[in-house]
Every structure is written in structure tokens, then in C-alpha cells.
Amino acid sequence: MSLANNSNNNQSGLGSSIPLLCKNGCGSFGSKSTMDMCSKCYKDKFQANLARLTINDCHVNKPTENSSSSASITTDSVVLNNRCSTCNKRVKLMGYGCRCGNFYCSMHRYPEIHACTYDYKSVGRGMIATTNPLVKQDKLMERI
Structure with a gap:
């Protein structure tokens, strides 16, 4: 009897693992x-739903005179870090940011050259103090 039950369980298990064709009828298995779709159809449907939701969520505001003038002010105040802070030379792709917060060319990238205000020594001491705990020898008075 137990063999008959096992064979019935196996058949029901096989029925649920049979691959189904895609709901969209593309011929792939889902x-x-x-949701019974192949990966490509599912991704397309997901992207379409996402685009539909983002379009519905966007609110189009008509620009007024005050908002247009404030928008131009904010775009003018954005400063790109494409010039060296010391020599004002244009640094193309490879500029070097320093911990002091400025941007430098390859000649002024070292802290000794550009008179950096960042205190590397105290930061280094603090890192060593936190990573290496103080080791004290136990007092062993009874061994003396």
C-alpha cells in the first residue's frame, strides 16, 4: 500500500513540475x-507597468515667472570641479580630490605642495588608537 501511495505522490508532483508555455504565446516556457510567462515577456510587462506608473506619478507644473528665475539662479551657482584649486589649471579626466575638500591637478595633488589644511597626523593617531587597544601587563605580585 505504501508503494501505491508513493507512486500517486510522485505523479502529482510531476504534474506540478511540468513546464508551461508562456501566457503571451511566444513559444518559450514560463x-x-x-506569472506563467517567459523571462523576456515578464520583463517587458514589468517595464511597461513601471513606465506607466512613473508617467502617472509625474506632475507637470507650468513655470511661472518666479520659478523660472530661481531655476536659472540654481544652475548658475553649480560649480564643476574641473579646475585645480591652486593654479586654476583645467584638469581633464584625472583630477585629484584631497581630504581638505579641494580638487587639484597632478602637480599640486600632494598635501605638501598645496599647503593642505587637513591634519593627517592627528587622524592617523586617532585611527591607531582605535584599532590597537592599549595592552597592559597583568600585575602578578604573587609570582615575585
Whole structure:
């Protein structure tokens, strides 16, 4: 009797693992996790739903005189870090940011050259103090 029950369980298990064709009819196989669609159709449907939601969420505001003038002010105040802070030379792709917060060319990138205000020594001491705990010898008076 137990063999008959096992064979019935196996058949029911096989029925649920049979791959189903895609709901969109593209000919590929789908899965339950992708709502019986193949991965490509599921991704397309997901992207379409996402685009529809983002379009519905966007609110189009008509610009007024005050908002247009404030927008131009904010774009003018944005400063790009494409010049060296010391020599004002244009640094193309490879500029060097320093811990003091400025941007430098290859000639002024070292802290000794550009008179950096960042205190590397105290930061280094603090890092060593936190990473290396103080080791004290136990007092062993009874061994003396």
C-alpha cells in the first residue's frame, strides 16, 4: 500500500513540475514565479507597468515667472570641479580630490605642495588608537 501511495505522490508532483508555455504565446516556457510567462515577456510587462506608473506619478507644473528665475539662479551657482584649486589649471579626466575638500591637478595633488589644511597626523593617531587597544601587563605580585 505504501508503494501505491508513493507512486500517486510522485505523479502529482510531476504534474506540478511540468513546464508551461508562456501566457503571451511566444513559444518559450514560463514559470509560476513569473506569472506563467517567459523571462523576456515578464520583463517587458514589468517595464511597461513601471513606465506607466512613473508617467502617472509625474506632475507637470507650468513655470511661472518666479520659478523660472530661481531655476536659472540654481544652475548658475553649480560649480564643476574641473579646475585645480591652486593654479586654476583645467584638469581633464584625472583630477585629484584631497581630504581638505579641494580638487587639484597632478602637480599640486600632494598635501605638501598645496599647503593642505587637513591634519593627517592627528587622524592617523586617532585611527591607531582605535584599532590597537592599549595592552597592559597583568600585575602578578604573587609570582615575585
